[in-house]
Amino acid sequence: MHDPRTAAPQRRNGIVVLGAGLAGPVAAIYLARRFGRVTVLERHADTRHTPAGQGRSLMVILSHRGWRVLRELGLEEAVRRICVPLTARCGHLPDGSTVVTPYSRDGAPIWAVERNRLHRLLLDAAEAEPGVDLHFERPVLAVDLDTPALLVRAGTAERWIPCGHVIGCDGVHSVVRAALVEQGAHEQVSTLELAYQEIVLDLPSCDRGLMHYWPAGDALFGAFPLVSSPLFAGSVFFRKDGPWPSYAAVTGARALARQFTDVFPALAAGIPDLEQQLATKPVSTVRLTRCDTWTSGGRAVLVGDSCHAMAPFMGQGMNCAFEDVRTLVRCLDREGDWQRALTAYERSRKNDGDAIADISYQHYRTMSRLPDPRQEAEEAVARRLVALMPDRFVPLYERCAFSEESYSSALAEEQQLRSLARRIISQYGSTAVDLPDPMLRASVAAH
Ligand SMILES: Cc1cc2nc3c(=O)[nH]c(=O)nc-3n(C[C@H](O)[C@H](O)[C@H](O)COP(=O)(O)OP(=O)(O)OC[C@H]3O[C@@H](n4cnc5c(N)ncnc54)[C@H](O)[C@@H]3O)c2cc1C
Numbered sequence: 001m002h003d004p005r006t007a008a009p010q011r012r013n014g015i016v017v018l019g020a021g022l023a024g025p026v027a028a029i030y031l032a033r034r035f036g037r038v039t040v041l042e043r044h045a046d047t048r049h050t051p052a053g054q055g056r057s058l059m060v061i062l063s064h065r066g067w068r069v070l071r072e073l074g075l076e077e078a079v080r081r082i083c084v085p086l087t088a089r090c091g092h093l094p095d096g097s098t099v100v101t102p103y104s105r106d107g108a109p110i111w112a113v114e115r116n117r118l119h120r121l122l123l124d125a126a127e128a129e130p131g132v133d134l135h136f137e138r139p140v141l142a143v144d145l146d147t148p149a150l151l152v153r154a155g156t157a158e159r160w161i162p163c164g165h166v167i168g169c170d171g172v173h174s175v176v177r178a179a180l181v182e183q184g185a186h187e188q189v190s191t192l193e194l195a196y197q198e199i200v201l202d203l204p205s206c207d208r209g210l211m212h213y214w215p216a217g218d219a220l221f222g223a224f225p226l227v228s229s230p231l232f233a234g235s236v237f238f239r240k241d242g243p244w245p246s247y248a249a250v251t252g253a254r255a256l257a258r259q260f261t262d263v264f265p266a267l268a269a270g271i272p273d274l275e276q277q278l279a280t281k282p283v284s285t286v287r288l289t290r291c292d293t294w295t296s297g298g299r300a301v302l303v304g305d306s307c308h309a310m311a312p313f314m315g316q317g318m319n320c321a322f323e324d325v326r327t328l329v330r331c332l333d334r335e336g337d338w339q340r341a342l343t344a345y346e347r348s349r350k351n352d353g354d355a356i357a358d359i360s361y362q363h364y365r366t367m368s369r370l371p372d373p374r375q376e377a378e379e380a381v382a383r384r385l386v387a388l389m390p391d392r393f394v395p396l397y398e399r400c401a402f403s404e405e406s407y408s409s410a411l412a413e414e415q416q417l418r419s420l421a422r423r424i425i426s427q428y429g430s431t432a433v434d435l436p437d438p439m440l441r442a443s444v445a446a447h
Helices: 023-035 051-055 064-072 076-080 115-128 177-183 250-263 273-278 317-335 338-368 372-389 396-403 407-434 437-446
Strands: 011-016 038-039 059-062 082-086 088-092 098-100 110-114 132-135 140-144 151-154 158-168 187-201 208-217 219-225 230-240 282-290 300-302
Touching: 011 023, 023 038, 023 115, 023 132, 023 158, 023 317, 059 064, 059 115, 059 317, 064 076, 064 317, 076 115, 082 219, 110 115, 115 132, 140 158, 140 177, 158 177, 177 187, 177 282, 177 300, 187 219, 187 273, 230 250, 250 273, 282 338, 300 338, 317 338, 338 396, 338 407, 372 407, 372 437, 396 407, 407 437
Parallel strands: 011 038, 011 158, 038 132, 088 208, 158 300
Antiparallel strands: 059 110, 082 110, 088 098, 140 151, 151 158, 187 230, 187 282, 208 219, 219 230
16 A cells, blocks of 8 residues: 655645535635645545435525625525525424524524535535545545545545645544544544434425424424425434334334324324335434544644534534634634644634534523423523613524624623523512513612
């Protein structure tokens, strides 16, 4: 096998972006505009040439941070055309009532897009960018961070490819992260308690300007209107393990369909091919990761899910990954030196990655659980405070989805708001929610 250290300098690839998922093409475009040639290595075949995403219908949410990046790359208009705006999420509770939570106080929407369509558009844009070389079916088996070099498989051949800088956009199973761990970094990898299957369904009575969800304690169903059809793209989440209802508690599609019908009777009635969909759609798990080190000298850096794969319910994983790339590029522009830039990127971004992962996990707990009176009181007081003093208190979702405030600052502000709400409740008990405005203001001033 070829030894990377013997490569002649002129044969070294400059920048290699590892992974052509959602962040990879974005990173390649940004970097090619600054540094010229960028090589992208992707282990899978090109999804643009496989039949319609192999039946997957997953929707992803684009919000402010993602749009900022798409605008900078000149892709905003093209992406906007394949998106649908959503102004609120609508919870359908087991007692038949609904609760509508606007995404923002001024009615601004977030935008849902079919992941496959967005992915294809990003790949087209990267391919059209002068300097970007996309290579599919090129799994990277190992990373030598010191040289640096990548062990790449092409067909049956394996060879080391030396390079200048490695951008690890290789997702939750990152080999770049694995190489950092070999050098002493600490990673945390776990799997969300819930697994999911995608289900396409008709929801004729549901407003297409809203995201809809059905919480059921240990299970959850969420649905987004599709852009390319009058149907909705749904996902059913059941616990992976544990007692009924869970994936572990049933065997076979018929039993799974019965479980679905028991937990979501109103939905099941409108899905005539439920059993067939459950039999054919894969059960996917959600991996959660974090890592205490994101860079190796000026040579390698982690971006996106490789360093902060999170629970999906805040809709921030991709938005955060795009913002990572933008932050990295701004550090490179500012520092003019890879070593200093990567250090600055890690310093500015690591806490934010951890913060949005924490926020996303907490949001998942909030969306999946049924209303709890103690939490309800805290949330109600927090909502009152936000309404009463809109310049001082901003809802957490809005901070994440409609601003560029750092995620760690958003989390700290939310923790302060919640702690204030709890102190007001402990002072006034059950009357706290109904305190007159002047008393509530006085209470804020006193705490
Ligand atoms: C159910 C669900 C819903 C979600 N909804 C949203 C949402 O609404 N909004 C949002 O912002 N985010 C959402 N996300 C998160 C979002 O999908 C991810 O955060 C995003 O895909 C991260 O991009 P990435 O490029 O870092 O990783 P990926 O998109 O996973 O890309 C990694 C790429 O690297 C390739 N790769 C991996 N290893 C190698 C290797 N060794 N050699 C070569 N190539 C390799 C992979 O094949 C893949 O193409 C959701 C996630 C899930 C699971």
